[in-house]
Amino acid sequence: MTNRDLHPKPVFALVDVNNFYVSCERVFDPRLLGKPVIVLSNNDGCAVSRSNEAKALGIKMGAPWFQLKDLARQHGVVALSSNYTLYGDMSRRVMTLLADMAPRQEIYSIDECFLDLTGSRDCLTYGQSIRYRVRRWTGLPVCVGIASTKTLAKLANHCAKKRPGFDGVCDFGDLPVDDYERLLADIHVSAVWGIGRKLSERLAVMGIDTVRDLRDADTATLRARFGVVVERTVRELRGESCLELEELQAVRQGVTTSRSFGEEVTRIEGLKEAVSSYTATAAAKLRSDGTEASAILVFAHTNPFKNTPQISRQTLVSFATPTDDTFALCRYAMQGVSRIWVDGYRYKKAGVMMSQITPKNRHQASLFENPFETAKRDRLNTTMDRLNLRYGRGTLALAGAGIQKDWKLKSEHRSPAYTTRWDELPVAR
DNA sequence: GTCTACATCTGTC
């Protein structure tokens, strides 16, 4: 047994579904294959997922839909409203499959996860079997990037996607050194995980344009100018693994639910309805996470894209005993709304953020807390969660959340809930 | 001044 066997260099794989939302839609409607397709954000606001054909038309990530309409009509672009229930369900299927293909998995986002391939012999072949398996069992196309750090695995995944020569799997560990160096010199820094538009611009000023430039730049200078995060990124690019695989995701610091309104809100009742509904959603998320909050941040603002009087307010409502109870949380949230409300503005968006979050199991019972009342409320919340799960979200809602819902979002091109609702499945007769 | 809590801004995916 050698030292390397005892302390093998880590190997990370990053598996990522291609054009995830569009690909989900295509699984259930193959007529969309080969066509330019985009999926729009909530409120049919902007393009958040694009098929390769749509990308080829020059449609950019985040482009507002109303600016795309002409182009879309001209080229027969299919635009779909987002269907998060469907995507969440498909995500679960993919992640469950992938969890079985490695000893350890970190679910990084709805459409990507890291796998620990440390000690695997033929990673390239294994990457292909991952691809095959996901395609076979879910219908979704994925690409796999493999390397010795998470940042490099992300980059390898980028190569697997953009460069057809890799056939969907890129293992940096398998590339000849010359090819690898040439490859890095051919990729723009903005492709690196954590280097976005702003950072790229600032790096360009320093003459750092390619991934290779960044990797070979002076660490001390970068640290002084951009902080520890960028420094860590550079170390990772050099093959020094600084980011561990995080199997269990940490308790999140905040749970946010916020939406833009279909119609602007001008009365406090409207804002209260919307905020009640968001609070109920966020509270359900707390319960499903097994956590509680000790404070709620309530915020609302006007439409910053519009040339009208602007306002943006927020307030933190704190309370002594942490809770996950929808009713209590709604009461606190309503206090917040009263605090921030100012007459005479047209509000476009509002939200709540559950804050100061702690795990539910280990919280001390307060002196003023009646354990029987608490248990009763827990059962009521649980019942509400079950009904909403079983019969669809919104089956049971608080009266305070309103019946009219002028503020609710627009969603004109939604695909059916293929995986969760029989009654929306198209049936051949 | 400087500590703190809260508000606001920035950046990324």
Place this chain on the structure above:
DNA sequence: CTAACGGACAGATGTAGAC
């Protein structure tokens, strides 16, 4: 017919009041 631009996070920075 016209107007119309997401959401969820983390982390940095700004600011007003208490001392």
